[in-house]
Amino acid sequence: MTTPFTDLFSLHGKIAVVTGGNGGLGLAMARALRDAGAEVVVTGRDPKKNAAVSDDFEVRPLDVTDAAAVDRLFDGISRDRGLDILVNNAGIYLDDPVSEGDLSAWEQMVDVNLTGSLRCARAAARPMREAGSGKIINVGSVYSLFGHPRSAGYAATKAGLIGLTRSLAAELGGYGIQANVILPGWFPTDINGDLPRMPRGEEIRRRTPAGRWGRDSDLSGIAVFLASRASDFVTGAAVPLDGGYMISDRFLDASPR
Structure with missing residues (x-):
């Protein structure tokens, strides 16, 4: 018997954790998963941002650099309800020019962006392996593929998430777990601040084939797809969500040569 097409994207009965889900891209993805039927737990380490979304979601305080806290949270959720979906969205950006300062900014970004994602993936993989299914969705950046002129640490950690994702996919695929x-x-976003309204923001828009910056609604489809049965044969993939920015080498109004 074939599965109805719409049921492929249904998340009813699924339990999802979205780290850094109290704002920005994480909150947009949490809303998409909830609207598709999932029971969503969001985490964050900012008490004010946590409180701001507490009427809409179950919110748990979490610092992904705290290994013991990560294990406690995931073990508790999986013991009580199970765990089907992890969205590894928690991340930070710090200015970190190679020729300036010490290694503190680099170390913070590695600990949050890369090691924090590994901590959460490890903790989530345990109940997923026992269940024989699961979805791990990591959140990289265009800087997973580009160099950053002011933050080698940000670019390196976001590039590292591609390698981490592929390794998770290779190791966990036999247990029915997909990682993308x-x-x-x-x-x-908070990280980009006023950039959309600055000249550089207009340059970004002009270089993007879609002709605009991203919107929260643009995250809904890809988040639900990668969390649902529709993506059961998709694993280890790095999926651009950039309006074509990474394939464009000029402004939209530039004359072709």
């Missing part, structure tokens, strides 16, 4: 990474392009 989304590479968002330019979205208005």
Whole structure:
């Protein structure tokens, strides 16, 4: 008996954790998973941002650099309800020019962006292996593929998420677990601040074939797809979500040569 097409994308009965889900891209993905039927737990380490979304979601405080706290949270959720979906969205950006400063910014970004994602994936993989299914969705960046002129640490950790994702896919595929990474392009977020309204923001828009910056709604389809049965044969993929920014080498109004 074939599965109805719409049922492929249904998340009813699924339990999802979205780290860094109290704002920005994480909150947009949490809303998409919830609207598709999942029971969503969001985590974050900012008490004010956690409180702001507590009416809409179950919110758990979590610092992904705290290994013991990560294990406690995932063990508790999986013991009580099971765990089907992890969205590894928690991340930070710090200015970190190679020729300036010490290694503190680099070490913080590695600990949050890369090692934090590994900690959460390890903790989530345990109940997923026992269940024989699961979805791990990591969140990279256009800087997973580009160099960053002011933050080698950000580019290195976001590039590292591609390697981490592929390794998770290779190791966990035999247990019915898929791991993929989304590479968002330019979205208005706290990290980008006023950039959309600055000349550089207009340059980004002009270089993007879609002709605009990203919107929260642009995250809905890819998040639900990668969390659902529709993507059961998709694993180890790095999926651009950038309006074509990474394939464009000029402004939209530039004359072809």
